[in-house]
Amino acid sequence: MVYRTGSELRAAARSGAFTEHTSGRAPGYVQANLVVLPRDWAYDFLVFAQRNPKPCPVLEVGEAGDPCTSVLADDGDVRTDIPLYRVYEHGELVEEIPEITSRWRDDLVFFLLGCSFTFERALLDAGLALRHQDENRNVPMYRTNIICRGAGRFLSSPMVVSMRPYLPRDAIRAVEITREFPGVHGSPVHIGDPEHIGISRIDRPDWGDSVSIRSGEMPVFWACGITPQLAALVSKPPLMITHAPGYMFVGDRSDYAFHLSG
Amino acid sequence: MVYRTGSELRAAARSGAFTEHTSGRAPGYVQANLVVLPRDWAYDFLVFAQRNPKPCPVLEVGEAGDPCTSVLADDGDVRTDIPLYRVYEHGELVEEIPEITSRWRDDLVFFLLGCSFTFERALLDAGLALRHQDENRNVPMYRTNIICRGAGRFLSSPMVVSMRPYLPRDAIRAVEITREFPGVHGSPVHIGDPEHIGISRIDRPDWGDSVSIRSGEMPVFWACGITPQLAALVSKPPLMITHAPGYMFVGDRSDYAFHLSG
Numbered sequence: 106m107v108y109r110t111g112s113e114l115r116a117a118a119r120s121g122a123f124t125e126h127t128s129g130r131a132p133g134y135v136q137a138n139l140v141v142l143p144r145d146w147a148y149d150f151l152v153f154a155q156r157n158p159k160p161c162p163v164l165e166v167g168e169a170g171d172p173c174t175s176v177l178a179d180d181g182d183v184r185t186d187i188p189l190y191r192v193y194e195h196g197e198l199v200e201e202i203p204e205i206t207s208r209w210r211d212d213l214v215f216f217l218l219g220c221s222f223t224f225e226r227a228l229l230d231a232g233l234a235l236r237h238q239d240e241n242r243n244v245p246m247y248r249t250n251i252i253c254r255g256a257g258r259f260l261s262s263p264m265v266v267s268m269r270p271y272l273p274r275d276a277i278r279a280v281e282i283t284r285e286f287p288g289v290h291g292s293p294v295h296i297g298d299p300e301h302i303g304i305s306r307i308d309r310p311d312w313g314d315s316v317s318i319r320s321g322e323m324p325v326f327w328a329c330g331i332t333p334q335l336a337a338l339v340s341k342p343p344l345m346i347t348h349a350p351g352y353m354f355v356g357d358r359s360d361y362a363f364h365l366s367g
Numbered sequence: 368m369v370y371r372t373g374s375e376l377r378a379a380a381r382s383g384a385f386t387e388h389t390s391g392r393a394p395g396y397v398q399a400n401l402v403v404l405p406r407d408w409a410y411d412f413l414v415f416a417q418r419n420p421k422p423c424p425v426l427e428v429g430e431a432g433d434p435c436t437s438v439l440a441d442d443g444d445v446r447t448d449i450p451l452y453r454v455y456e457h458g459e460l461v462e463e464i465p466e467i468t469s470r471w472r473d474d475l476v477f478f479l480l481g482c483s484f485t486f487e488r489a490l491l492d493a494g495l496a497l498r499h500q501d502e503n504r505n506v507p508m509y510r511t512n513i514i515c516r517g518a519g520r521f522l523s524s525p526m527v528v529s530m531r532p533y534l535p536r537d538a539i540r541a542v543e544i545t546r547e548f549p550g551v552h553g554s555p556v557h558i559g560d561p562e563h564i565g566i567s568r569i570d571r572p573d574w575g576d577s578v579s580i581r582s583g584e585m586p587v588f589w590a591c592g593i594t595p596q597l598a599a600l601v602s603k604p605p606l607m608i609t610h611a612p613g614y615m616f617v618g619d620r621s622d623y624a625f626h627l628s629g
Binding site: 147148151152155156163166168256257284287292365366 | 409410413414417418425428430518519546549554627628
């Protein structure tokens with residue numbers, strides 16, 4: 106199912122009609138990663154994001170207790186508008202649920218972080234195909250050996266990356282295009298040999314689905330907004346709620362609003 | 368006096384030998400705005416910065432109680448390395464002092480914000496002159512009618528801008544060049560008519576010095592890191608310490624490290 110606007114996709118997710126991953130499902134509309142934390146932990150997370158801007162580009166921060174968005178979407182509600190959520194307690198993933206209304210509290214703060222799905226439109230517009238969309242899969246994501254800087258109780262932890270395969274000439278263009286979107290992960294963090302960043306099995310992503318890499322193509326890796334979920338595993342905040350990998354918050358703003366000149 | 372490195376300028380400021388503004392005084396080294404707040408206010412400020420990234424691009428955040436830098440300079444001390452500081456109490460400027468060691472506390476957090484002095488090197492390298500440097504003055508800075516978004520106790524308040532005059536063809540190049548430095552204010556916020564952004568007397572800056580605007584030139588305005596000082600006037604944190612306008616923290620890193628591709 107493809108929706109005409111971010112608002113329509115959110116309404117479908119809210120009603121339970123849409124339960125799938127969101128890559129390519131509302132073409133042209135910004136997508137974002139969700140992190141929800143108690144106010145007590147919010148400062149440490151915001152400093153963590155400042156120190157690791159490639160995986161954690163913050164696009165919107167809510168006020169404590171308020172689940173309503175105002176920057177990425179006029180009437181978004183982070184409790185209901187994402188197709189699938191993950192709940193972490195003390196560093197353990199305790200459940201995946203389709204909405205978090207019953208989990209919401211007056212001291213919770215939401216963060217929406219830029220997502221590489223936002224620059225995918227620019228890649229498509231430049232004629233660069235997206236293998237995971239062509240194969241109707243979720244984008245593959247991997248844990249790496251690139252270590253993020255800690256901040257307070259948010260400890261050093263591995264960066265997560267998403268991967269798209271390209272021929273070398275298209276990999277170069279993908280660098281040029283995505284550097285212009287620093288608010289949604291920007292340019293790649295690595296090109297080529299997966300082992301160099303600690304990925305031993307490119308055909309077995311840690312999240313999302315495996316995609317084909319054809320002869321002559323090289324994997325291109327971008328920082329990924331799943332990174333805070335790995336940080337939660339080691340930092341063990343009492344409660345942290347996120348989207349499930351690939352199931353994003355979809356906003357009302359154009360992807361191109363997040364271009365450097367947007 | 369011009370220093371060979373940021374480290375040499377900091378040492379001179381620390382010893383009291385250097386007491387002047389810092390534009391052009393350590394060519395090639397990053398310069399930064401300082402904001403020091405009690406930990407209790409630090410979260411609100413960091414969200415304010417996230418909501419107003421053009422005037423408040425955060426480059427480094429210290430740990431509570433620690434005045435030592437590790438990102439912009441290896442051995443910097445924000446208590447002593449700036450030539451002149453301002454101390455605000457409950458929204459009032461109470462003193463300008465050459466060091467803040469006696470004011471430091473275990474609950475204070477420092478923020479270093481990008482400064483337009485950093486992209487001045489790129490302007491010079493492209494052959495665009497800097498009028499304030501040519502006239503041996505501090506850059507002119509103005510209060511505008513552009514309103515920053517509030518965050519918690521950091522209230523909505525006017526954006527401050529710095530101004531450099533250019534012929535139209537050079538103004539265009541200045542836009543192209545500075546957009547590539549989003550971490551140090553990025554592209555201008557306004558070009559041309561000062562009244563359009565609430566500046567009635569271009570010859571009377573609110574901070575810094577007036578500079579000549581020659582026939583055919585237009586003023587070009589960039590967001591300025593003095594903006595948080597105006598926010599402090601209305602938001603009235605019990606204590607906020609900043610650099611004095613034009614008297615910046617000078618780091619060890621190259622200006623070009625803050626280029627989009629740096």
